[in-house]
Amino acid sequence: MTIKILSDSACDLPEEILDEYNIEILPIVVNKGEKEFLDRATLMPKEMYDDMRNGAVYKTAQIPPHMFEEKFEEIAKKKESAIYIAFSSGLSGTYQTAVIVRDTMKGKYPELDLDIVDSKSASLGFGLIVHKAAQMAKEGKVKAEILKTIEFYVKHIEHIFTVDDIEYLFRGGRVRRSQAFIGGLLNIKPILVFNDGKIVPFEKIRGRNKVMKRMLEIMEERGKSADLKNQVIGINHGDDINGAMQLKKMIEEEFGCKEFIINMLCCSIGAHSGPGTLSVFFLNEKPDKVIEL
Template identity: 45%
Template sequence: MIKIITDDGADLPLEIVKKYNIEIFPIAVIANDKEHFIGKNINSDEMYSNMRKGIVYRTSQVTRAYMLEKFESYLKEGLEIIYLSLSSGISGTYETALSVQVELLEKYPDGKLFIIDSKSATMGQGMITIRAAMLNEEGRTLEEIVKSLEDIVENQIHLFTVGDLEYLYRGGRLSKTSQIIGGLLNIMPILYIERDRGKIESIDKVRGLNAFLKKVSEWSNKLSKDGKFNPNQTIVLCHGDWEEVALKTKDFFVKDMGVKEENVIISNLGCVIGAHTGPEAITIFFSANPKEIPYLSISN
């Protein structure tokens, strides 16, 4: 049997977690030196409300001790394991998992433990995990699932922006000067998770939502295979507490980009990423080459 595991960075809805029996490793969200855990003593609505009141949040990573205990228990049961981590360019969780993998496979040389860097976050990471669970239900082998996931990671595109640069500044990801100037000019950065290292890069900047959506169109084409965005796929939008912008972005993909309305999914941006972006944030996930990725392809 195969055990599919991800972490709180994936923002998977509880009903999906239960449906596919996916295990979620916890990532602590910290405020005022107190650890909070999603589903136990914090939720995104509460966090965003507190952030608007000036409370600063940060995150840790899945602890090594927790991983070691969980992975070892499943190896003892004879399970094969796939763990899809939050992007290594965002968190140290992936590197920690690799060190645990080395230790455990020395102890259990016949065990199978695959660690996959999602090079992603929120529902980008979540959709990869769902694909893993679906393939597992189909009875695919461990190696077949891993190969499919690697193809998805290679082709997945992530664009996002924030409406208030203050939160990026608080998290140390932006200088005070840039934050002040950006705020005065209503600048929205266009950010991208590059696919080689999974790091966040700023690739453009605009003033206002309409300009942002126009640039999204340009970059969606630039980053797609053969320089042309394929509308025959599922688009996933995640927002913090910015539903109006999410709905406008969905409308844009339907009317201007040719995506079917039912194929644009809006989901919540959870605490792990939201702690760094703030409530005014939206992420866009799509595939550069959907024909090679079944979960993103839409049948005609």
């Protein structure tokens, strides 16, 4: 039996990959004032970023329980074996809600075969985990092996990202107004990373080109044991394909990487980081021997 892989819109995988591997995603809720949207369903990232540039403010909310109930009940009725890989619990309550709904539904469907995993990741860092799990499922790997691989990826996936305008971090409640004002005046671009599923400020750099060069330096420092050349590298952007392609070219030239997944940052994350965000994702260790059962 092929294992079904489920995730949510924050995984940022392109539609062609979702289709190729039959990955189902549940949409995170995005709000603009009193209007409610579903990420990548009733609100597309490009539309949101254009609106944000004109001053619009978006907020996010986790996936409502009824969506999980409907999907999990479908899995139970079809007697499928599934894995739901969730957006980091350090940034959203989605993982906890999914676990509560799954455990409650087991009272009605005790045979429900569903594992739920906290990715402790976001965007394409999260997406690379989902992508690998879906590849293994398509190859017919057993659930235990897929879960073992997911566990490795969760522990070793790296996130390095920067925002183009610190004002959006202020709107999303991530920095104080004084920090946003000074940062804008000085053209300061923060570099942020992930630590145990949470966003952590790393450095502040002045100027876009210097930021991208520094991102590569951090990538080299953290990827020394990872065989970067033979990895799938994730690059995401907040409606800045030119910046993403520039970053891709720099990574190709520096590390010889050949395989990339590049996509626009979803609404549920971009609502907080804003247009012009750039990010890169990779493993900091080689998985070859670690994931053998």
